[in-house]
Amino acid sequence: MSELVKKLEALQVEAEAMLTKAQSSAETEAWFRDYLGRKGALTNALQGIGSLSAEERPLIGKVANQVKVALTTALEARQQEIANAEMEAALSAEGVDVTLPGRPQNVGKIHPSNAALRQINNIFMQMGFQVYDAPEVETDEYNFGLLNMPDGHPARDMWDTFYTTTPGVLLRTHTSPGQIHAMREYCPQPIRVILPGKCFRYEDVTARSEMMFHQVEGLVVGKNITFSDLKGTVVAFANQMFGEGRKLRFRKSYFPFTEPSVEVDVDCVLCEGKGCRVCKYTGWLEIMGAGMVNPTVLHNGGYDPAVYSGYAFGMGVERSAMLKLGVDDIRYFFSNDIRFLERV
């Protein structure tokens, strides 16, 4: 009997020693087959158990079971060690450092032109203006002729124009042709609309001028519309857009489609009118052109100028955004430099 116990103990010592040599899952599996499997050493060692006496058998059974439990526990521990080592090896081979902070995801945001456009739209919508969509590709007639600039009119030179290869078709240089579309659609009803959208000018691209930019046009037509209505609307707009308590200046100007015409300045939002680089040391920033709709234009829109009057204004969206954000180069808006787009 004691011989069999010794044999089992020796088997355990040997098996444990062999187990420490196993270096992979495949090797631990082979070890299991050799020692604990159905044809393994432990089963072999117990072959003669049937010939033992009834007193001896339970003792041997107990020892055999202890050996089996000890070896199974050792196997599990070794398997875990190997799994850990394999994981470490795989991680360092792939160069993954799980302690590194994650890469941030770039989250998109509203483009500064669109943000300004939406803000302008919202201010006018609160005042009861509707948004009217007009085409970006226009005819010479709508962009100039019907706006009181017939062929050869010198004021056409105020806008450098992209013409298409189709005669009489061009990219609109301003949103004002939309005035004619709106009037012809609504006549003879009163109108209170804004017309936001892209404009195109055949210009050298510089810090102050782009060949594509956005404008928001405003048009109000009705009976007894006066310059005071224009003024009140512009003041209300400027206070919301550029901050409460802004000073405004209406300078006389000239546009063929308005009479009288003005350009509207706001006191510089950056230096509070003291004078700085952005306002070119004048203390004032120009925000829009405006005026009373020229009777000829009302007539072209279908309204009788003896009965109806109206006002119109047009402002540059990027220009307003630049003033608000203190950006001094319009080219940033469309060069898609991610550093600019993230910052503003």
Ligand code: PHE
């Ligand atoms: N269309 C003019 C421009 O682009 C602005 C303007 C609009 C002026 C409406 C008066 C009335 O310069």
